[in-house]
Every structure is written in structure tokens, then in C-alpha cells.
Amino acid sequence: MHYCQSIMPTYEAEVEQHIIAATQHILKALGASKNLNDDFKRALTELDSHLSTMTMITESKGGGFSEIEEQLKHAERKIIRWESDPSFIWDSGPTEAIEYLQAVNAILTVIESSGGLSLSENGKPREIALQAKHALQRAMSRLEEELCHILFQHKQYFKPRYVSFHSCAEDVFYDKSFTSLEDEIVEETSQRDGEDRESVECSLDLVDPHVIPEIKSIANIMSASNYIQEFCEAFIGSRTEALYEYFSILEIEKLSIEDVLKLEWDSWNRETKKWMWAMKVIIRVYLASEKRLCEQILGDFGSVNSFCFIEISKASVLCLLNFGQAVAMGPHKPEKLIRLLDMYEIMANLHLELDSLFSEDDGSFVRIEYHKLLRRLGDYARETFMRFGNAIASDASLHPFPGGRIHHLTKYVMNYMRLLPDYCDTLNLLLKDQDADESNAVVEIDNEQDFSSSTSCPMACHLRSITSTLESNLIGKSKLYKDDSLQFVFLMNNIHYMVNKIKDSDLRHFFGDEWIRKHIGKFQQHATSYVRATWSSVVSMLRDDGKTTLKERCRRFCLAFEELYKNQTRWYIPDLRLREDLQISISQKVIPAYRNFLGNNNSNVSDKHVKYATDDLEELLFDLFVGSPRSLRNSRRR
Template sequence: MIFEAGVSIADQFFQALHDVQTLLLGFTALPIRTNKKEKDVYNQAAVVLDIAMFRLEKELCDVLNQYKQHVQPQYLSVSSRGKDIIYDESFVSLDDVVVEATDDQQILGSNNVVLLDPLVIPHIKAIAKAMFACDYGQAFREAFITVRRDALDEYMSTTLEMERYSCVDVLGMQWEDLNCEMRKWTKVLKIVTQVYLASEKQLCDKILGDFEPSSAACFVEISKDTVLSLLAFGEAVSLRSCQPEMLERFLGMYEVSAELLLDVDNLFGDETGSFLRMAFHELAKTLADRTVATFLKFKNAIASDESTRAFSGGGIHHLTRYVMNYLKLLPEYKDALNTLLENIQVDDSIPEKTGQDILPSTFSPMARHLRSIVTALESTLERKAQLYAGEPLKYIFLMNNCHYMVQKVKTSELRHFFGDEWIRKHIASYQHNVTNYERATWSSVLSLLKENNNDSVSTLRERCRLFCVAFDDVYKNQTRWSVPDPELRDDLHISTSVKVVQSYRGFLARNATKIGEKHVRYTCEDIESLLLDLFECLPSPRSLRTSRRR
């Protein structure tokens, strides 16, 4: 290459080219002559010029290819979440551990990166100056566009690993694959727009800035295929049905597209790139509409969920886990959600208040909608609770699920959106269910221990026997019930033990001599020990014989 031959040789080449061009211009300035020798010289100079232009075009391609540089790996350091939440009609695909997400890191480093070795830029500018001066500007533009467009294609496919999909491909894609590609798209669009294309535009301006409008036109030609393919993917995704599992992905895609609008306006600000600018804005609007539709469908899916069978053990329902863990992901998109939901009215039971302790975020559009979703969840859980045959298990179910919701709100960013008043209200709600459970379970059992002054020995012994029979029945059922939260379960054990053991101990203390030891089936220590088995979701209760006195 001329470049590798050194500056001196390059200068000689361009000087010789200038001499040939000067000679040709001198001939064109002369009157038409029929002198054969002059014609031969003119034709020979024209051939030499064509050969020189061909060589410069090849030189341009070789230098651009050999000295191209891609965005370094540190600019791609964008962390991913853990596993994604997958929606299905049974809501059984979610586990608490999968949603402990970390925020995506920002693209590191400056937005301006070096796509071409700076040492070769003066040489390429010299080639451009020579080719444009010799009316070979179109050949320069075509060669420059081809090489730089190929470099961008290679970067997309090799470094970013972003494939080009047709609309048919996207519509037929399985959710796991589509989910992966949607996640990748949000990162690739940002990297390509803010880093690669911004740097490509600077490169075009450096090399072709003296030959406007060639710089802008070349940049658009280099960029358009890649930009349109990315926009086409977004459009194809928006044609799919807006299932709830797509909400987070749509939010990410909308957020990035809206964030990049100003960058796109700057990149394609002139008339040449207006079609790309308009297409980008149209996609942002489409994604906004699909995100809102998906959000509302998510809420409707919760409200309309119906069950025909009671949830086993009264534990935390899959729907509750799904909804609360999904909501935990949404504060990251608070700006996008507040914008999208601003004009959508929703019922909210918490009136707006002012004061130093009240966070403005508590009454943002997003906050009102999140509370509305949980209200829909609570209504659904109330319906599910009615499927239980007994009152005590219904209260355990409502207590478990309400406590779970409170814990998810208290220990996450959701606290800033639900507010302390909501938390206090729901703590009182699950505590009320605890009281209702204890009353429904133990009131009738403990009533058997209420003796009268005129009770006979046989009556007292019968009361003791009936209490133990009733206790056995509670034990048999409630050891199969579930209270997953260990602290809540311990609180229930303590609260129950205080009431039951204290009443039983008092009954025995007052009537021990009348009843007789052999008629006392359980000691107070037996009762206290057995109560610890409640709510452990045991496959089968412990044999009660081991706790009976002989």
C-alpha cells in the first residue's frame, strides 16, 4: 500500500497525480485541436488518471479494512438479570430466588470510540481530496460506504451477536428465545446508537467534512440497513400478543427507545436521514402502546384468575408469589411507567396526603397502579379463600398471603411506592386474620376446660378427655397446614401456646386431685411440644401415642 511505503512516497504519488490532473485541465482549456500527438498525450493522461483512481480506490478499501477498530469489550459490560419470570395460567413457574435482580450497569467509558486508527485518517483524507478533485467522488463514496457498512455488519453479527430476523421469524419464535433476543436488543440498540453510530458519524465528518453533503449522505447509507433491521425487530415483536410475561421486556425496549430519541435526532438531523428519524420515533410510540396494553392485561390476568380447588395447606399461593416478585422488578422502570400511566385513571384506596414523612413517589401514577394491582390480587385471594371448607384454614391462607405481600413491600423499593400507611394497614390485616384463626380454632376447644363449681369428678374427667380428643383433631389437621415464614410461624406457636397451655395448666392445677393422673392423657409439656408441629406442612402427623402418659 502507498500508506505503508511512507510519507515521502505517498507525497510523490499525490504530486504526480496532481501533475497529471493539471495536464488534463490544461488540455481542456485549449481550443479543440486535431493534432494526433496532443490527442495521444491527452488520452494517455486520461488512462493514467483512471489507473491512479482505481489504485486509490483499492488503497482506500485496503486501509479501511486493515486499520479498522471495533468498540472494545469494556464498552459492552452490561450485567444481566437472573432468570426471568415466566407467566403461565397456573403461576407455578416462579420462585423467590429468581427475581433477586441487579441493576443493569451503564455502558462504560466515553460514548466516542475510535473506529479507525487515527494514523491513517490523514492519508484517507488525502485520497478523498484527490478523488473528489478528479471527479471520482462518487467512486470514493461507494467504496467508503461499502467497507464501513461491512464493518458495522461484522460488528453486529460477531461482536454483539445480534442476528437479523424477519417478521415471520419473530412471530414464530418460542418465548424463551424471543425473551433472550428482546433483552439483547435493548442493549445492542443502545450500544449501536450511542457508541458505534455516534463514533461513525464523527469519522464520516473527519474524512468527508470538507465535501458536504457527502458526509451526511455516506453516514446514512452506512447506518440505514443496521438501524432498519433493529427497528424491524421491534416492530415485529410489537405484533405479538401482549402476554403478561412480556411486560418487563416491553418496558426495557420502550425505555431504551425513548431514551435514545434525542441521540437519533442528532445523528439523523438533516433531510437525508429523516426517514430513519421518523421510523425511530414511530417505533417508540408503538412500544409505548404495547407496554401499556401489556401492563393492563397483566392486571386483568390477576383479577380474572379463577380456581376450582383450594390451595393445599393454606400457604402462599403461586399467584401471590408471581405478582409480588414481578412488581419488585418494576421500580427500575419508574420513569417510563410514570410517563406511560400518567393519563390512565385507576382506583386507589389511599388518599393523597402531604407532609415531611410522605414521599412524592407514593402518589405517582406508577404507585397508584401498583397498589391497584395488589388490590386486584387481594380480591382474587379472597375468592380463593372461600374454597376452604373450614374457617381456620381460610384465615391461615389469608394471613400467609397478606404477610408475604407486606414483607415484599417492606424489604424492597416497593416501599417507596406503597407507602407506610399501606404497610400499616396490611400488617393490621394479617394480624386480624391471626386473631380470627385463633378464635375459630381454639375457642371451642378451650371452652371444654371451663368447669363449674358443682362439676362432678366424672364430669371433669370427661371434660379432660374431650379436650384431648379435640386437640388431637386440631393436631391431625393443622400439622398439614403451612406457614412458610419462620418468624410468623414462631409467633403463631408462641401466641397459641400461651393461650392453650395456660388454660390447660390452670384446669389441671385446679382439678388434679379430682381427675387423677391416670386420666390425664397429655401433660402441659406434651401440649407445648405438640403445638410446635402445627403449620409445618408435615406429610403425616407425628404419632400421638408417643406423647401420651402411660
């Protein structure tokens, strides 16, 4: 029995040796094949190295530690040699890298084998085990350096073509007050979010694909050595730094909440546009690519994969969200609304992709913060829109607007509203249910809008409320004119402008034909009231009252006409057709009466009393409302 026990270890060792030898023979046969790729050949080499070390351990079970000790010394020499070499192992070629990994495998095998040998507290096995563990620590430290170097040396960036988000809103609302906006600025040429979707929807190689196997080999050996945590720390540190560098490429600055709140309009507008672009590129491209990289390298390590991705990306995502939070803390200025809606829509369009990136429990806090900001931006945009009417109502004037022209407030409000139909779905959602939970607070943008019920949607109701507030404000501003006639011209100009802006844009779907007809009637009524208030009294001077002589009636008429001419050539009607229509209306009231007066009294009124011929008078009427005073000194007599 004792004899059998003594020969069993020797027998088991021989069996193991035969199995290992057979496996090595198979590996050599596979290695001779020309159809294997480099990755597979590298794996075969590493496995062969490990089997060679196992052979040494198997032989050592028959007696002594001399071969183990010799193998350990050989591996140590490889480790120590690179400690004094300033160059990097993987830069020196695949052979050096494979030999280094073989040395680490040999050390690992020594550590594994020492656990199965007869150890005495202060004996040789313990000494070898401690020596092997110390050598392993040194090797792991070196591999961390190699990993960081490979990641740094082979990182790749891209700079996508910048695409503006809403060109029709570019730098339009640039002032706290309702200052003048040139109509040419506001063009119907918006670029919606979906139009540039393809330009940033792709996955890229953030690290040169050729070095992925090398990184994986380092991950595998460090995991086998129980140093996966150290690998993760080095990997996370390198990739986080690369992501921050990419922020610089996108020209994204880290701004505190205080910094954002202090930004002037131009800077604020510029930073929000960069933020929107960065959100799309970082989430849709960079983080998607980063997650793929983590899966390529750490996909076989379970939760380590998602842990590394979340640690790499969370700080940058939260940095972007912090900017959005700061924006949503500022005052509700009307000029910010378009940018706020852009920010909201971009986040709404990206929420599914972000949820997918951070689908694991460890990433739930990122999802929560994202949806909190999405909801907050929606609330902030809605409140800003709702307060727009209050801002219009409170816009006071101390002096009448020169010449009865179109007021800056009217231009601002109407050009502002012309931008809003593109945001119909979003505004309807935000206005319809102010208490919507986040599951309902997401909208997909549809450029092919259905306007069949547009006039009754929440946005349409609010737009009509805004124009009603604007009309009330304009009526108040018209009372600043001492001349009643100029009040009518001012209201006619401004309501005509409102009607044209609505009739000639997508706003017409939200106001409807009835509103347009009603307001056409309003500015026409103001025109009629102007003619009646201004010219009826002038024409009445030509009538025979039984008291005034023909000469006096003619003189009074000419004086009244000249006074009106002097004043009303300064007044201005910018719309040429509206101006001509009003000039014709005046002519139709004045010229027939003047012609009849001259015709009926031709024999009783001498030429010296008739200052203007009928044709001269008619021609002078067409000088009215041109916005610059005209002289009557060169009037033509016939």
C-alpha cells in the same frame, strides 16, 4: 497590431513561468525546514508536482504538443506499471504513493490544458485529450481498489466490557403461568442505565489514524477528477461491511419479525439484552466514531460527508429498530414488562444522541423511525402493565394450595412489583398521559427519586389496584378449602407475605403507612378468626353442660385435640415469627382452660383419665404449622 497579437501568448507564458518558478522556489525552501510534519511535507510534494506539470503546460502554449504528449506518456507508464503489479501502491511506501498521485495530477493537467488549446475535430489535441481521459479512468479504478484495501487493512475494532442492565430482573419472569419464584432470586441490586454510561461513552478510531492522510489524498485527487461519487461508493461499501462485522463481534444476529415472534422466553430474553447493549454501543460509540471518521476524510466536501455517514449507518440502525418493532408486536405477557421498560428507557436516553447523529434532512427518516419505535415501545409497555391486573384476576385454581402455604401467584406478583420502583418515572409518564406525543414521551432516569407524593402518583394507584385484585383472587382460592380454619391460615399467610414485601422494600413509598397498617390488621384478624373457629369448640368440651361426665369431657377434648394436631402439623406457616405468634395465641386460649379444668376437678378425675399433662399439651401446640405430620405416640406424661 498583428505583431502585438502574435507576441502576447509568448509574453503571458513567460510571466506564468516566472510565477510558477518563484512558487517552486518557496516550496523548496519550506521543504528544507525540519519543523514540518509528514502531512505538510506530503502536501508540499503534491503541490510541487502540480506546479511542474503547469510549467510544462505553460511552455506548450508557445507552440506544439510534444511536451504535453511526453508528459502524458510518462504518467501513463506509471499507471500501467501498477496495473500489472499484484501488490498495493500504498503498501509499497510513501514515495510510490506520491509518484502515483503526481502521475494522476499530470494527467489531470493535460486534460485541463487540452480544453484551452486550438482543437480540431480529428486533430492531435483531441487524440491527446481522449488518451488522457482513458488513462484517468484506469487510474481512478486503481485508486478505488487502493482505498478499499487501506480501509480493510487498517480498520480497528473494540469489544467493550459487557454490563448487564438490570440484574434484579435477570431471568426472574420465565414462565407464562404464575409459577413459584424463590425470594432469593429477587435482590435489590439493580444496575441502572446510568451506572454503566461511562463504560460506553467515548469516541474511538475505527481506522488507524496514520492512514487518514492517505485516504484524504485519494479523496482529494478523485474529487479533483470528478470521481467523488465513485470514491463515496467504495468508501460506503467498505465501511458498511465493517459495521456489519462489528455486529458479529457484539453477537447481534439479523432476525426477521417472524423469527423474533417465534422465540422462546430464554432466547427472547437473551436477544433483548444483547439488543439493548448493542443500541448503546452502536449509537453512543460506533456511529459517533463513524461520523468523526467521515468528517476527518470528507469534511471539506460539504454534503458528501453527511451523505456517506447516513448511507453507511442507516441499514444497521434500521436493523436494530426492526428488532424493537418485532418485540412490540408480540402478545402482552406480564413477564416481558421489565425488558420492555429497559428497552424504552435506553431508547429514551439515547434519543438526543441519535438526533444529533442524523440531524441533516437526509437522515430525518432515521430520526422518525426511531421516535416511532420509542413511542410504540412505551405504549406496549403501558398496555402490558395495565393487563397485568387482568392476568391476576383470571388466574384460576381447581384445587386448594397444600397446607395453606403462600401461593405461587402471591410470590410472583409481589416479587414482580418489587422490581417496579426503579421504573417509577417511566411508568408514571406512561400511565399519566396515554396520548402523550413523542416530544413528551422521553424520560431521563433519575435514581434519586422524590417519594414525597409517591402514594398519589399514577403508578402507586395502579400498584394498589393490582394488590386489590390479588386479594380478591386469594379470597376466591381460599374457598377451595373445605376446612374453614385452613381458609383463615391461607389468607393470613398470603396477606402477611404481601405486607412484608411492601414494608421491607421501596414499595412502601407507593402504598403508604395507612395501607400497611390496614393490612397488618387484616392478617391479624384472620389469625384471630382461625383461633376462634378452631379452638373455641375444642375448649368448650371442657365446660360442664350438666349432661356429660368429667371422664367423657376429658376424653372428647383429647380426641379433638389429637385430630387437630394430626391435621395442623401438616399445615405450614413459613414465617417463624408469625407461626410462633399464632402458637402463643392458641396456647393462651387452650392452656388456661385446660389447667382450670384439671385444677377444679383434680379430686374427681383420676390420672388414668388425664392423657396429657398441662406442660405436655403446651409443648405439643408448638408442633403446629411446621409443614410435616407429627406422631402423638411418644407423648410425654407427667
